Amino acid sequence: MPFLCGTALAQGYPTHPITIVIGSSPGSATDGLARAVGMEVTRMTGQAVVVDNRAGAFGGIAAQTVARAAPDGYTLFMTTNTTQAANPHLLKKLPYDPIKDFAPVSLLTKGYQLLVVNPQVKANSVGELVALAKKEPGKMSYGSGSSSAQVAAELFQQVTGSKFTYVPYKANPQAVIDLVAGQTDMMIVDLAASLPQVKAGKLRALGISSPKRSALVPGVPAIAETLPGYEAGYWNALYAPANTPAPVVQQLSDLMRRAMASPAVRQVVDQTGMEVALSTPDELARFQLAELGRWGQIIKTAGIKPE
Structure with a gap:
C-alpha cells in the first residue's frame, strides 16, 4: 500500500511549490546552482521553487531543517560534501545523521x-x-x-x-x-x-x-x-528527507537530470568552475559512503581534531 500511495503521489508531483534548503548564504556556488535549477524545475513543472538559505554550523542548520521535514518531496536539501561527508569527522556532535536522515536523489556537480x-x-x-x-x-x-x-x-x-x-x-x-x-x-x-x-x-x-x-x-x-599531488575539491548533490516515497525520489532524480542538461544551468555550472556530475539515487548513496571514508582520511591526515 505505501508503494501504491507513493506512486500515486509521484504521478501528480509536484502540485504545489517546492523549497530547496541550502546551508550557505547568497553568493555561494551552491546558492547559484540551487537558483538556476529551481528556475528550470519551475519552467518544467509550472510550480514555484523557493531557495531557503540557512547558513551556519557548517550546513548543520539546513541539514537539520530538512531531516525534520515531511518526507513528501516538497522540502529538499541541496548540499555539499561538507554536511554529507566531512562534518561527521569535524564535529563531535551532529544534529542530524548524514546517512539515515536523507534519501539520496542525485549527484549534481563537482568543483x-x-x-x-x-x-x-x-x-x-x-x-x-x-x-x-x-x-x-x-x-x-x-x-x-x-x-x-x-x-x-x-x-x-x-x-x-x-x-x-x-x-x-x-x-x-x-x-x-x-x-x-x-x-x-x-x-x-x-x-x-x-x-x-x-x-x-x-x-x-x-x-x-x-x-x-x-x-x-x-x-x-x-x-x-608547486605542491605535487595537492588536490582539494567539493561536490553538490540533492537529497530529500528519509522515507520519501521511492517513486517521488525517482521523479525528482529525473527532474534534476533534465534541469542540469539545460543551457541556463550549464552556464551557471561553467561560470562557477564546476562540472556536471549526475547520478542515480543508488549511485549517490554509494558515492556518499565512499566519500565519508575519503574525507575522514583527509581530515585525519590534515591533523584536524573534531570540535
Missing part, C-alpha cells in the same frame, strides 16, 4: 577552489606565500565558511609545513568579504565566491586546487604545479 590572498599580502605565487607564512608562523590567517575551504587550507599547511591562524565563518561569502577588507590574509574557496573579486582586482589568485589548470582562470597555475 575545485581558488587559493586567493588579499592584494596587500606580499606574495605572487604559492611558493612566495609559503615562504612568507614560514617567517612568522601563525601571524597570517585564513578564513573558512565550509569544510571544503577549511580542509583545503589545513591540507595546504600540512603539505607545506606552514602555519596560518584559522578564522571560522558561517559561510564562505562572508569570509571572502573579510578577506577583501584585509581582516584575514588567505582562503582556498570555491570560484563562485572568489572569482568575481579576483576579476575586480580585489583579491589575487595564486593557484587552483584542481590537478591541472582551469580554462576559467588559464593564467592561474594549479597548486599541484
Whole structure:
C-alpha cells in the first residue's frame, strides 16, 4: 500500500511549490546552482521553487531543517560534501545523521577552489606565500565558511609545513568579504565566491586546487604545479528527507537530470568552475559512503581534531 500511495503521489508531483534548503548564504556556488535549477524545475513543472538559505554550523542548520521535514518531496536539501561527508569527522556532535536522515536523489556537480590572498599580502605565487607564512608562523590567517575551504587550507599547511591562524565563518561569502577588507590574509574557496573579486582586482589568485589548470582562470597555475599531488575539491548533490516515497525520489532524480542538461544551468555550472556530475539515487548513496571514508582520511591526515 505505501508503494501504491507513493506512486500515486509521484504521478501528480509536484502540485504545489517546492523549497530547496541550502546551508550557505547568497553568493555561494551552491546558492547559484540551487537558483538556476529551481528556475528550470519551475519552467518544467509550472510550480514555484523557493531557495531557503540557512547558513551556519557548517550546513548543520539546513541539514537539520530538512531531516525534520515531511518526507513528501516538497522540502529538499541541496548540499555539499561538507554536511554529507566531512562534518561527521569535524564535529563531535551532529544534529542530524548524514546517512539515515536523507534519501539520496542525485549527484549534481563537482568543483575545485581558488587559493586567493588579499592584494596587500606580499606574495605572487604559492611558493612566495609559503615562504612568507614560514617567517612568522601563525601571524597570517585564513578564513573558512565550509569544510571544503577549511580542509583545503589545513591540507595546504600540512603539505607545506606552514602555519596560518584559522578564522571560522558561517559561510564562505562572508569570509571572502573579510578577506577583501584585509581582516584575514588567505582562503582556498570555491570560484563562485572568489572569482568575481579576483576579476575586480580585489583579491589575487595564486593557484587552483584542481590537478591541472582551469580554462576559467588559464593564467592561474594549479597548486599541484608547486605542491605535487595537492588536490582539494567539493561536490553538490540533492537529497530529500528519509522515507520519501521511492517513486517521488525517482521523479525528482529525473527532474534534476533534465534541469542540469539545460543551457541556463550549464552556464551557471561553467561560470562557477564546476562540472556536471549526475547520478542515480543508488549511485549517490554509494558515492556518499565512499566519500565519508575519503574525507575522514583527509581530515585525519590534515591533523584536524573534531570540535
